[in-house]
Amino acid sequence: MASIKGLIPDLNSYRGRYTLLSILVGVALVTFAYLGWNLVNSTSQRQIDNITARTVAAGILADAQTQLNQLENNLQRILNEPVKGNLVHTENTLLSLEQVLLDLTDSLKRLPLDEVDLAEGLLEEKLALEREVKNLIDVRQDVEGWFPAMNLMLEEMYPHNKGVLSELQLLRQEVDVGFPLDQQVAVISQISALQRLWMGLTGELRLMVANRFGLFASNQDSEFQGRNDAITDFAERFIQTLQILENHFEYNNEEFILSDSLVAMGAHYKSWMKGYQRVLVFMDKPTWRMDLHIMREKVTPLLDSMRQRFSLIDLALDSQAADGITQLTQTAKRLSVSILAMAMLGLLILFAAFQFIKRNLLLPIGQTAKALKQEASGGLESNAPSNSNLKEIQDLVDAFSEMRKQVHNRQRHLDHVAHHDALTQLPNRVLFHDRLEHALAIALRGDGLIGLMFLDLDRFKQVNDSLGHLAGDELLKRIAERLTSIVRSSDTVARLSGDEFAILIEGVNSREDMAPLAEKILRAVEQPVQVAGQELCVTASIGIAMAPFDDVSADYLIRDADTAMYEAKRHGRAAYCFFSGEMTERAAEGLKYEHEVRQGVEAGQFHYHFQPIFESINGKLLCYEALLRWQHPQRGTLTPDHFLTVLNDTGLITSLFGPLFEQALHFQNEHGDKGDKVAISINLSARLLNDPVFCRNLLESLVAGKMAPRSLILEITEDTLTQELAEADQFLQQAKSLGVRVALDDFGTGQASLSHLRQFPFDLLKIDREFIHGVVADSNDASLVRAMIQLAHAFNIDVIAEGVENESQLAFLQQQGCDYVQGYLVGIPRHQQQSSEVFKAGLLFET
Structure with a gap:
């Protein structure tokens, strides 16, 4: 019994625990070998499943490619003939393609592929393709959308064509009445020639359109140029014949009777030719036939992109099939060898580790523990082993010095934090x-x-x-x-x-x-x-x-x-x-001026002048713009150029706005009936728009009824739009929902882009005075102003021209359709009392 008991390990000792650990490790190695074998079997089954899924995915992919080709063929038929049958086939093909792509995405998700994103991208491109196909069909079914020049030909060229023919008939009648019989033959001959030239001119235009569609010409470009040259030739001959007729009328001394038909015919001809030139420009553009443009620029790139994705998915399936077989073979071999090697190595390590630990760990640990106990009780530190080849033992010896190092490190860290x-x-x-x-x-x-x-x-x-x-x-x-x-x-x-x-x-x-x-x-x-x-x-x-x-x-x-x-x-x-030393002086002067501005705010020296804005045509009053002025005790009335920057930088503008708003309310209450208050336009700086308290107070005032929202116009400059004003945008949207109108001030002088006109629904756009000043003398300024007015009207925005100072500028703006005008010609800025007197006098366009 004693000998048997000696074989049982003592679990309270390191040796006994090591023996138990060795047994557990051995069992773990055997278990690992079994799990590895099981892994090989499961991997094989997984590869079989992948092969099945790949086969299904490949079939779906081929079906998708077929559907895409069928869709392209249907679209080509629609381009040639958009009949109901082709439209129905296209719609059915799109539905089938969508279902096939959904099936493809689902099948690829069952495979270990990174190309699932390609299939999902196909669904996104299919949606884009469906939108473009719908657009293509809509354009092909709409004659004006299909051929944009058609509307121009019908509205501008066709009436003038009828006008020429009508004037020719009138001219023939006038010859029968106004010429002697011996002269009628020559004149009627010229009129007939003129009619033939005109018929030839319009006939060439019809052939040009037909050739552009490829109906009668194999080489469209050369035929197009040839028809254009023929039209030019007919036009020159038409003008020459028209001149001969005019000479006949003058020779007959009957110009006062017959010249009206000739003049009208010449006017119709010129208008027809202008329309022709515009049609020529349209037909020379890539978008002359919109359905081909959409097919070429929108649909075909999407089809090519989808085909490219199909090819990538196909390659991925082929690559995954080859990799799967290779991986299965290599995994099985590597796992089998690893299992056997690990089992043998594990047993060897267990035996060697026991001998190593016994000699190099257990004995030094005992010695170190004894030394530590002596150190704790005040013994000599030299009893501890000074060096050891084993890291764990050396760590025990170094523990004391390491703790001392930590204390110094903490002190250095505190010093670093402080500095x-x-x-x-x-x-x-x-x-x-x-x-x-x-x-x-x-x-x-x-x-x-x-x-x-x-x-x-x-x-x-x-x-x-x-x-x-x-x-x-x-x-x-x-x-x-x-x-x-x-x-x-x-x-x-x-x-x-x-x-x-x-x-x-x-x-x-x-x-x-x-x-x-x-x-x-x-x-x-x-x-x-x-x-x-x-x-x-x-x-x-x-x-x-x-x-x-x-x-x-x-x-x-x-x-x-x-x-x-x-x-x-x-x-x-x-x-x-x-x-430099001057900076100190300038900084002191700036502080002094800031102090003056602050005193001016406290003393109530800032007030509004009101300048009217009228409709450009009938002179009806739109609103009064409230212009901030500083009544300086020494320098007189100052404009915002002298103080606005200081007000914004110091934030004084926010405290100043309250009294100014009351001035505007007082001015408004003195004008108009109770239910029809005159509108007031107020400028807001970026500082005000970025102040949530100001924005909230103004909205509350409008909701409380202090001012009717429809009678308030808020003006912001272009440069304000370029700043980070997310809260301001929310405020302006809330103000507009109440009925407040928003104007974009000083348009053309700042850094705003056209995207701001698209992103924010402005009600009014104000063209800066520097462009208005030169509209009469400077053609560039005139073109810019004309373009600004057309751009604003394209966005349904009314236009106000600032700085109108003379009648020529006003006439130009009226001619260009500018909605409102503002400037010294129609009304100068006045303080509240003067503006009230002008308003009560009922003066419109007051000077």
Whole structure:
């Protein structure tokens, strides 16, 4: 019994536990071998299933290709003859193709392929193809849509053709009455020749249209040019014959009776020829026949793309079939060998590991444990083993020293946190100030110059407001990385606060050395940044101060660089500027002027002048535009050019708008009947539109009935549209839903694109005065204004022309269909009392 008991492992010892572990590992290896064998069988079955699925998918793919070819054939038949049978066949083919594509997608999902996206893309392209096919059919069934020049021929050329023929008949009658018998033969001969020329002219046009459709010509281009040359020849001969007839009438001294028919015929001919030239332009365009254009530019590319996807799927199926067989064979062989090798290796490792652990682990662990116990009780540290080839034992010996290292690391980490920015890991203001003072001390000893850059991101607040602070933080980290990569390792880049960075450049030889570096930094900052799934483009303004030239104090040098940075922003941002003494004076003057503006707001010196806007044709009053003015106690009446920037930058515009709105209400209440108030147009800056409190208060005032929404027009400028104004867009949409009208001011002078006219439903568009000024003398300005009016009317937007100052400008605008006019010719800006007197007098187009 004692000998048997000795064979049973003691689980309280490492040896017993190792024995038990060896048994468990052996069982695990055997289990793994069985699972591997089972895996081979399941893999084989899976490949068989894949083969079956591939066969089904290949059949569906072939059916899809057949349906696509059938669809293309049906479309060709529709192009030739859009009869009901062809239309029905096409619709049925589209339905069949959709079902086949759905089946194909479902079958591919059962296969281990990455090409499922191709099948899903086929469904998307099928939807696009179905839309284009519907468009093609609609165009082919609509004569005017199919052949756009037809409408022009019917509306412009056909009436003038009838006019020429009618005038020829009248002319024949007038000859019978107004000429002697001996002259009638010659004149009637010319009239007959004129009629034949006209019939030949119109006949050539019919042949040209027929040849363009390929009815009678094998070479359409040459035939088209030939018909055009023939028409030109007939036209020249027609004019010559017409001139001969005019000479007959003059010789007969009966011009006062017969010239009306000749003049009318000539006018009809010219109008017909103008229409012909327009038709010629239409027929020379790729879209002269719209169904072929749609087929060529829309439908055929979709068909080709779908065929290409079919080919890729077919190749993928073939490749997957070959890979599946190879993979099955290799997997089976590799798994079988691995199972056997792992089982043998595992048993060998278990035996070797026991001997290794016994000699190298168990004995040293015992010695180390004893040494640790002695250390805890105050024993000598030398009792612990000093070195060991085994990592685990050495780790025990190194534990004490490692703990001491951790204490020092924590101290260094706390020091890093105290002197670095948590977001960007750049030095913070405290550490930067220390390094700046150290650099100044070196520079004052005559060891070179130092340059200090103060960098601020332009319009960074818009990123936070539109994308959130997380996106803003990510942007700051990217900018910090770029700045660090540009400067030398000996230079210092710090984040002082918010979006403000400072860069300390030591060892500068001259002031000129800073300019290339500033340019390089600006270009680096301007590179697009991917943040929150969007590509952002930001700019920066940089102020540069030099020591010891500008200042020798760290605080003053930072102040100087900050002042230069604001100077760069004042000059348009995305620039750098060196500090100069004049900047300090200018900054002081700016603060003084800002103080004056603030005092003016508090003293109620800002008020509205009202300028009328009239309908251009009948002179009916549309509204009064409220124009902000500052009644300065010393400088008199000032326009917004002198103060609007200060009002917006300081935010005073938001507090000023309340009293101004009351002025507008008071003016409106003095005009019109209770139910028919005169409309007021008010300009809104980007600062106001970005203020949620202002937007909410204005909407509440409208809802409360302080002003009828229909009697309020809100004007915004083009440049306002280019800013991030998501909240403003929501506000304008809410205002329009109440009945407020929205006008786009100063059109043509800003940075807005035509997409803004499409995206936002403006009611009015105001053409800037600089274009109106030259419409009479400058053909370019006239063309621009004409195009702006036509563009606005295309979007159902009424047009207001600003700065109308003379009758010639007014006549031009009336001729071009401009809806409303504003300017000194029809009404000057007046303060409230003067405007009330003019209104009560009932003056329209008052000057």
